[in-house]
Amino acid sequence: MATSNSGKPDKGLRSTVIGMVAFVVIVGIGFTLISNHSKSVLKLPATVSKADGYGIVFNPTAKPVIDIWEDFQCPVCQRFEAINSTYINQVVAAGKAKVVFHPMSFIGQESVLAANAAACANDQGKFLAYHTLLYQNQSPTENSGKINSNFLTQLGGAGGISGSKFTSCITNLSYQNWTKNIEVDAASKNINSTPTIFVNGKEIDRKTQYMDPVAFQAVLAAGGVK
Amino acid sequence: MKKFQPWLTFIARLILGGTLLAAGLLKIKNPSEAAASVRVYKMLPVALANILGYSLPWLEIGIALLIILGIALKKSALAGGILMAMFIIAIGQAWARGLAINCGCFGNGGVSADGKVHALTYFTEIVRDIGLVALAGFLFRFPQGKFGLDKFATEENHGNK
Numbered sequence: 001m002a003t004s005n006s007g008k009p010d011k012g013l014r015s016t017v018i019g020m021v022a023f024v025v026i027v028g029i030g031f032t033l034i035s036n037h038s039k040s041v042l043k044l045p046a047t048v049s050k051a052d053g054y055g056i057v058f059n060p061t062a063k064p065v066i067d068i069w070e071d072f073q074c075p076v077c078q079r080f081e082a083i084n085s086t087y088i089n090q091v092v093a094a095g096k097a098k099v100v101f102h103p104m105s106f107i108g109q110e111s112v113l114a115a116n117a118a119a120c121a122n123d124q125g126k127f128l129a130y131h132t133l134l135y136q137n138q139s140p141t142e143n144s145g146k147i148n149s150n151f152l153t154q155l156g157g158a159g160g161i162s163g164s165k166f167t168s169c170i171t172n173l174s175y176q177n178w179t180k181n182i183e184v185d186a187a188s189k190n191i192n193s194t195p196t197i198f199v200n201g202k203e204i205d206r207k208t209q210y211m212d213p214v215a216f217q218a219v220l221a222a223g224g225v226k
Numbered sequence: 227m228k229k230f231q232p233w234l235t236f237i238a239r240l241i242l243g244g245t246l247l248a249a250g251l252l253k254i255k256n257p258s259e260a261a262a263s264v265r266v267y268k269m270l271p272v273a274l275a276n277i278l279g280y281s282l283p284w285l286e287i288g289i290a291l292l293i294i295l296g297i298a299l300k301k302s303a304l305a306g307g308i309l310m311a312m313f314i315i316a317i318g319q320a321w322a323r324g325l326a327i328n329c330g331c332f333g334n335g336g337v338s339a340d341g342k343v344h345a346l347t348y349f350t351e352i353v354r355d356i357g358l359v360a361l362a363g364f365l366f367r368f369p370q371g372k373f374g375l376d377k378f379a380t381e382e383n384h385g386n387k
Contacts, residue, residue, distance in 0.1 A: 013375060014297055014298060014375075017292075017295060017297045017375060018292070018297060018298060021288050021291050021292055021297075022288065024284075024287070024288065024291075025284045025285060025287065025288035028254065028283075028284035028287070029280065029281045029284045029285075032254070032257050032280040032281070032284070033277065033280050033281070035257075036257050036258065036261070036276075036280055076339060104258075105258075106256060106258040106259045106262065107256075107259075108255070108256060183258045186258075187258060187261050187262070187265075187272075187276050188272065188273070188276070190265055190272050191262075192262045192265055192266045192327075192336050192337050193262075193336040193337035206337065206341045207341045
């Protein structure tokens with residue numbers, strides 16, 4: 001059997017392979033850097049602005065400001081939603097704070113589909129209801145194939161959202177670029193896990209204030225939610 | 227030793243290269259998570275950490291391919307060893323500073339789910355990476371192995387370039 005001890009030095013083969021590998025690496029890095037760059041021309045959902053990190057905004061002129069970074073496939077987000085969403089929805093409905101939702105998609109393609117559909121629901125004025133439905137129907141395994149256009153459309157039906165505009169928004173992935181911009185913005189703000197909650201631009205305490213409804217309401221009150 | 231060494235080199239290439247290849251492939255599908263896994267170590271400014279996070283999986287794949295194929299093995303093993311040494315430093319400083327994070331070595335990076343520092347995990351990760359540095363060292367010392375594409379690597383070793 002030929003070992004590498006036998007034969008002549010083969011400089012040509014070596015250079016060819018190094019060249020091919022270098023090509024793959026450089027193209028890969030280039031593609032990743034370009035595709036993880038914020039787009040300036042894109043279709044935005046209703047109530048979204050660049051100034052708020054492309055988040056979906058409720059009560060834009062109210063104070064204080066609560067930012068919520070989440071991923072619809074993230075199990076901890078599901079727990080957070082089950083514990084605190086009733087209160088958050090009350091705060092939104094009563095206009096007691098500006099609340100900005102940043103639906104991230106770092107868990108994968110099904111997160112992109114879910115975030116896009118949530119934005120479609122937002123266009124119909126049904127973001128919060130759809131938000132809850134997405135968590136209530138979360139798949140126990142990530143990217144399992146459960147979240148697809150059919151599922152997301154039917155989920156809308158369960159929340160009283162229908163119509164061709166909503167359906168085509170989901171099937172056309174109308175806000176795919178927007179989901180990317182949310183990711184890029186979160187990366188620049190050093191958001192490293194979901195859920196992440198900011199009150200007036202400062203993260204609340206991960207160890208004690210996320211999963212305890214009393215502590216969560218207390219920190220919001222301390223931030224100015226009356 | 228003389229008889230087995232080419233086989234040991236081959237196996238070392240598969241382990242070190244295979245680990246790097248798996249680490250890279252598991253991360254390229256999810257660049258934003260890969261970037262977050264670099265940010266949480268808090269060693270670099272956010273913008274720089276993001277660029278490294280997007281690039282690192284591809285570098286891992288590139289170095290892994292060269293090691294597995296046995297191309298320019300002294301240099302590619304050196305690159306793999308330096309990469310592993312960097313990971314040891316990163317994990318070590320995270321442990322020393324009490325950062326509650328996941329390694330993110332094979333994806334799944336970020337803040338640890340329970341917000342706690344898992345000392346045992348840091349320890350085993352460092353031990354694993356030290357083992358991989360040792361393999362890189364072995365490859366640097368004994369680059370001639372079975373099924374290596376690069377016959378030139380042999381000359382290089384003899385010539386001690």
